[in-house]
Amino acid sequence: MNHVQSIATLAPDCDPGTYSINDNGILPCEECPANTYNPNTGAGSCLQCAETKISSPGSSSVDDCKDPCDVNTCQGHEVCTNCLSSDTCSVGAPDYSICTCPCTWGGPACDTPRCPKGQHSETGSTQCEDCPAGSYQDQCGQVECTPCPEGKTSYSGSESIDDCFTCTSRFGEGWVVLDVASTPNCYFVVKKKKTFSKAETHCGNKNAALVKIDNAEENAAIFGAVSMNKKNTWIGMHVDHSVDPPMTSTLDSPGEQAPYTNFPEGEPNNHNDRAENCVQMRKPSGLWNDQRCGKSLYSVCEIEID
Numbered sequence: 001m002n003h004v005q006s007i008a009t010l011a012p013d014c015d016p017g018t019y020s021i022n023d024n025g026i027l028p029c030e031e032c033p034a035n036t037y038n039p040n041t042g043a044g045s046c047l048q049c050a051e052t053k054i055s056s057p058g059s060s061s062v063d064d065c066k067d068p069c070d071v072n073t074c075q076g077h078e079v080c081t082n083c084l085s086s087d088t089c090s091v092g093a094p095d096y097s098i099c100t101c102p103c104t105w106g107g108p109a110c111d112t113p114r115c116p117k118g119q120h121s122e123t124g125s126t127q128c129e130d131c132p133a134g135s136y137q138d139q140c141g142q143v144e145c146t147p148c149p150e151g152k153t154s155y156s157g158s159e160s161i162d163d164c165f166t167c168t169s170r171f172g173e174g175w176v177v178l179d180v181a182s183t184p185n186c187y188f189v190v191k192k193k194k195t196f197s198k199a200e201t202h203c204g205n206k207n208a209a210l211v212k213i214d215n216a217e218e219n220a221a222i223f224g225a226v227s228m229n230k231k232n233t234w235i236g237m238h239v240d241h242s243v244d245p246p247m248t249s250t251l252d253s254p255g256e257q258a259p260y261t262n263f264p265e266g267e268p269n270n271h272n273d274r275a276e277n278c279v280q281m282r283k284p285s286g287l288w289n290d291q292r293c294g295k296s297l298y299s300v301c302e303i304e305i306d
């Protein structure tokens with residue numbers, strides 16, 4: 001009985017997944033080390049897995065050599081990256097894989113949602129909204145968006161500074177961004193005197209509209225652009241003197257009170273009952289005046305960017 005046992009020990013018939021370096025069978029069988037395999041009986045060595053594959057000790061088949069990411073499945077919303085060699089792996093990643101959170105998930109366990117690129121929110125995580133026109137966001141989980149560089153604007157939801165463009169590049173010579181922090185739109189100052197309706201048509205031919213001034217910031221930007229001309233300038237507003245008090249409307253919302261006006265005390269006054277139904281920006285101040293539509297003035301066209 002002892003005899004049989006000793007023969008077995010002296011002549012190990014190593015199983016698949018093990019090997020013995022000793023031809024005479026003196027040394028015992030050893031498990032194939034990690035990242036190798038052996039499919040044969042009685043082998044003197046194990047075979048190396050392909051360079052980008054890993055295996056557990058004692059593997060007996062080439063099928064046991066696996067992509068590191070198949071072995072170390074990252075948890076939650078993590079993304080597994082096969083980093084192929086120990087050189088590119090961080091410490092603590094002996095299996096040649098690294099787990100990282102995808103852009104839209106954060107926190108230690110990658111389980112906190114994050115706003116995607118091109119969006120933002122108060123918390124950076126939920127109720128995300130598109131970055132407004134004139135800005136962009138190239139990272140996830142942000143609370144604010146970055147304004148486009150000076151002289152450039154962008155459509156809402158832009159994900160890169162490369163999405164910012166000049167109005168000239170998009171709409172042709174003469175179109176400009178005025179102050180992207182206050183308005184993302186493109187403007188064209190028409191330095192040729194036209195009646196209100198001809199100015200309106202002229203803008204329309206540019207696939208634009210006579211400027212609709214929405215707030216004090218936009219008014220200031222427009223005034224900055226036209227003041228050097230030292231000319232009164234048509235803006236895209238109408239005054240209805242058939243109601244009391246007179247009502248100022250934008251061209252696209254007739255019959256509704258405009259959200260913003262900039263008349264000084266005493267205007268609009270329908271001076272001498274001369275049907276002052278159109279609106280000009282005055283050259284020295286940026287203040288508005290109702291004026292007869294048949295007068296010929298400079299004008300400003302606008303293309304809204306949203």
Ligand SMILES: [Ca+2]
Nearest residue numbers: 212213214218
């Ligand atoms: Ca506007």
Ligand SMILES: [Ca+2]
Nearest residue numbers: 269270289290
């Ligand atoms: Ca007037």
